[in-house]
Amino acid sequence: MKPPSLAARITLLLAATSLAVLGGGALAMDWRIDRAMDARFRGNLLTQAQALITVVEVEQAAGTPRNPPALLAGEGRVYYELRCDGLPVLHTTPPPPILPAGWPQAAGVVPRFANLPHAKGRLGTVMFAFQEPSNHGPPTRNCALLYAQDRHSFDRLLTALDWILGLGPALALLVALVAVPLIVRRGLRPVRALVERMRVIGPHAPGQRLPASGTRELDPLVARFNDVLARMDEGLARERQFASGLAHETRTRLAELRALTEVESRYPSGRSLPDILHEVGTIGAELEATVAALLLLTRLQSGLERPCLQSLALAPWLDRQLQRHRALAAGRGVALAIEGTPPAELHTDPALLEVAIGNLLGNAAAYAPAGDTVRLRLEPARLRVDNAAPELEPQDLASFGQRFWRKQPPHAGHAGLGLALARAAAEALGMSLDFELRDGRVHATLAWRPG
DSSP states (O other): OOOOOHHHHHHHHHHHHHHHHHHHHHHHHHHHHHHHHHHHHHHHHHHHHHHHHHHHHHHHHTTOOOOOOSTTTTOTTEEEEEEETTSOOEEOSSOOSSOOTTTTTTOOSSOEEEEEEETTEEEEEEEEEEEEOOTTSSSOEEEEEEEEEEOHHHHHHHHHHHHHHHHHHHHHHHHHHHHHHHHHHHHTHHHHHHHHHHHTOSTTSTTOOOOOOSOTTTHHHHHHHHHHHHHHHHHHHHHHHHHHHHHHHHHHHHHHHHHHHHHHHHSOOOOOHHHHHHHHHHHHHHHHHHHHHHHHHHHHHHTOSOOOOEEEEHHHHHHHHHHHHHHHHHHTTOEEEEESOOOSEEEEOHHHHHHHHHHHHHHHHHHSOTTOEEEEEEETTEEEEEEEOTTOOGGGGGGTTOTTOOSSSOOTTOOSOHHHHHHHHHHHTTOEEEEEEETTEEEEEEEOOOO
């Protein structure tokens, strides 16, 4: 099924709107014009009837014999009939071709108008009653006048006005159906140009962005599309980084396994099978830890790992973290110490906080020289972990937090992801993590908003 056209949609909406607005306006104007013209016609009709009465009164006052008044008597499109008590009926020649219902009994002081159909169109009529003065003074006679005029010319004028008012919406509809599609297609040229520029942008061409279109309506769309491209490039970069790091670490561990098996098969070392299996298990555990750390780091940096905030009693929680790392530190001849008083509670995500602080403590315990003391210093809005780092130089701090960066040769179970995990977890929690090298000791400061 062919998708609907935006130009056709705009055309139909504009045509319907134009027809509704202009058609409604034409109907309203036609109604008002008809009422005004009809009121004027009735006014003229009543004026002529009153002029006829004046002629009759003047002739009566002059003592003229009672005959049909000469005024309007010879016009074929005007008719009247005059009835007075005790006098013969006066009317035009020919008389009115049609009489309204109830004439003359329905005639009253208030004029009554009617439009009566006849063979040549319609007659506009007015009838009313009046008192004719007598030649000898009072009393007066009661009279009734029916005055009629052919409406043919007047109705033709109204019909012409109706056509004029009706042609306006019709022409507007025709213009909307013919001209609007051409105008809309021309106006949508920037959209087609934008689509053509989008066609060449994709995963095969990272880093490309759409230039500003210069059109107010399209610039927000361009900005949103560029934001999507930026997020897509970031996601692809994370995937490439993940794949590259995983391939590097996996290749290293697999090479160790292959070398171990080949050496043991060709040149047996005489070690027992449990010892060999223990070494194989250690290599597998290191590989598993690397993969798990990479997955967690990728989820943190992509925003998939969302913090679940809750109140955490910090002092006992930190004691448990220290206990978990004491065995590693003691095995290397490193002591762990805690100083200061932490806040009673911290509103945070315990799992992500463990990733941050646990990796800082583990990194310090793994790389501190034998005989050193790793100190965890607590303050109301931050904590610091420091340890001796005689081999570090100030320029090395810029590499802290990078994946797989290690100053010293690799240690067992460490793939250089600890500080990267700690930084990513701190960012997910809205905390800041900074490193400083002072007097041969490296200080890691994790700060949070007080409250």
